[in-house]
Amino acid sequence: MSETTSHDSVGATAGTDYDAIIVGAGFSGLYELHRLRDELGLSVKVIEKADDVGGTWYWNRYPGARCDSESHIYCYSFNEDILQNWEWSERYPEQPEVLEYLRFAADELDLRRNIEFETEVTSAAFDEDSGTWRISTDDGETVSSQFFVTAVGCLSEPYIPDFEGIESFEGFWTHTGKWPHEPVDFEGKRVAVIGTGATGIQVIPEVAKSDPEHLTVFQRTPNYAVPARNRPLDDDDWELIQSNYDEILQRAHDSGFGFPFEVGQETAADMTMEEVEEALEPRWQEGGFRFLLAFEDLLVNEETNEKVSEFLRGKIRETVDDPELAEKLAPKDHYYATKRPPLHTDYYETYNRDNVSLVDVTENPIERITPDGVQTADGHHDFDMIIYATGFDAMTGTLLQMDIEGRDGLTLEEKWEDGPQTYLGLTLHGFPNMFTITGPQSPSVLSNMPVSIEHHVEWVSDTIEHLVDNDIQLIEPTKAAEEAWTTHNRQVAESTLYTTVDSWYMNENIPDKPTVFTPYPGGVDLYHDTILEVAEKGYEGFELTESVQQLGREGEQPQLSVMKGD
Structure with a gap:
């Protein structure tokens, strides 16, 4: 109307x-x-x-x-x-x-x-x-x-796991979904981020860039993330968008995911890994959810998805300097996009910083929160700040x-x-x-x-x-x-x-x-x-x-x- x-x-x-x-x-x-x-x-x-x-x-x-x-x-x-x-x-x-x-x-x-x-x-x-x-x-x-x-x-x-002692922590703590309106200063602080879902993948690089004394990431499940390739939009970009806006929006509304992007090939099941990489690399370089649409059967065909997943694991291994850490960050327990598929900006690169470390809570679970940090199975981690990027109900x-x-x-x-x-x-x-x-x-x-x-x-x-x-x-x-x-x-x-x-x-x-x-x-x-x-x-x-x-x-x-x- x-x-x-x-x-x-x-x-x-x-x-x-x-x-x-x-x-x-x-x-x-x-x-x-x-x-x-x-x-x-x-x-x-x-x-x-x-x-x-x-x-x-x-x-x-x-x-x-x-x-x-x-x-x-x-x-x-x-x-x-x-x-x-x-x-x-x-x-x-x-x-x-x-x-x-x-x-x-x-x-x-x-x-x-x-x-x-x-x-x-x-x-x-x-x-x-x-x-x-x-x-x-x-x-x-x-x-x-x-x-x-x-x-x-x-x-x-917002959801925070029922950690023992959570209210006892004497430093700053918050859930990302209840972030304070005033600025939060990480400089010189010992910071924990708990969670590596879509929110954690966004917040972790920003905290690391804010000059903390040390950032410790607590990971339960590693995640596949594709680079966003964000950039400013200039007048030429907007002229092109405005001149085609009706068509762009119509394609979005008529698509499977609400995006106006072209789906690539039908399947990767019958392709060699080299052919898969050739198909995926341009979409990886372009960034964003065009990558998700590289193959039509990505979410129904195990063979296609495993090849795409291995491509992503390879990118993680190329980016993270420490091979052992790279393997911890490379998912092997699920197919790409079967969990929410995040985009990232410098997420994997962040782990190459000297002041960033990872705790795998499947190997070293969190036992409780203490007044001055986090107690895990292998010892105590001292923190000034705890950020819960633990998602939602x-x-x-x-x-x-x-x-x-x-x-x-x-x-x-x-x-x-x-x-x-x-x-x-x-x-x-x-x-x-x-x-x-x-x-x-x-x-x-x-x-x-x-x-x-x-x-x-x-x-x-x-x-x-x-x-x-x-x-x-x-x-x-x-x-x-x-x-x-x-x-x-x-x-x-x-x-x-x-x-x-x-x-x-x-x-x-x-x-x-x-x-x-x-x-x-x-x-x-x-x-x-x-x-x-x-x-x-x-x-x-x-x-x-x-x-x-x-x-x-x-x-x-x-x-x-x-x-x-x-």
Whole structure:
């Protein structure tokens, strides 16, 4: 839609405070607010626990925090003015620039007046008598709405392992996802970084460059990382981008990962290692996620992936001067990209510094945190600062923290006891009129996030518009549809190499979480076609009703082509 559509206020007729409550003011929440308020004319409130917009880009302020999607495609595509009036300074923008971009978008669209900052949702419950949602916040207020939209992000609940004595440490310590707003000085300090995932790979070189007395990295699992090859963008770059922007963005939205890059060859299985290296070297030199798309069957063919993985191990060995250390940094327990595939700037080179060392915690585990450092099996390490780059309770963590209760007293925690169950990663049986933007069982973290976010926001907004225009009060997926999608998600995951390794994709970083592959691995393009098909078929797999009492009339199991394997 390009123009505001006039609707009677749903909130007024339903007796609610708002037509829709949105939780979160990052990429998802801002666009959802714009669609519902400005294009549908609904009354909307966004609840945001930070004191500004930005979502993950507000909280993750650690040194080296940088987007790993290229800037010109890590953006909104729906607004021509924002596209034309914002120019990114670098190929991969740093955190302050992404945050400034989201502030710019919020101001351009005049969104702040509908956002309540510094407020956290403590619970959300579906009221069966009124058929509405009641959302309570930490300031003691409770507001009601017909629609409840979670836009909380996939990596928003920081996780620190339950190390003994963690609170006893007397120096500076923090999680990268809760980085302080004031500068942190590493000069002359003894610094520990615990974790070598995507965040650790970004923060470790920056700490090392800040002249610490010594930096010690605690690694559980070595990681494959491809160079980003970041550089400034000049006027010529922007002229080329702007003149082709529509085509670039369309290719991104029609691709498997949300990137507008050409896929290379079909397979490396029948190629010699020399031929593989010849194919990969140009993409390695170019940097970024073009490398990920060198071979079409990378994530389903063991032979292809092992050749790509060996190429990367060879690059690590070439870069790290100490052969023994290089072997510790070269992964051999999993295939490339079956864990989140980070980009890096001088990560492996950092280990050639005299003041940087590595502790392999599989051989030398952390036993406890002490007032002045870290006790491992082989002795004590003294530190002034500890940085936990230990990741997140991903995909479901933030949703589960909100104490959400649906129909019949069913809590989200109970529903997902054995792993997430959704229909399309967007909706849940038993939770009417609730939508989860980039929720579990959607492409989300397996994609360039703004692309998936726009697909979700537009589908949710169009669905709400359909309900409003047709005086339909409630929408909820059937149990059969939810079970079919959950089964489909599992079957597609099991056909890939993703399930061959423990990862946060599989919830394996969080104790006691069920082992299940959480994102949807079938591709952004296939997924988008599927959710559009659901809507075109009259919201196949959903019940659309006038009252809560009418819910529960189970229909046929949906037979979408994607679920039949066509």
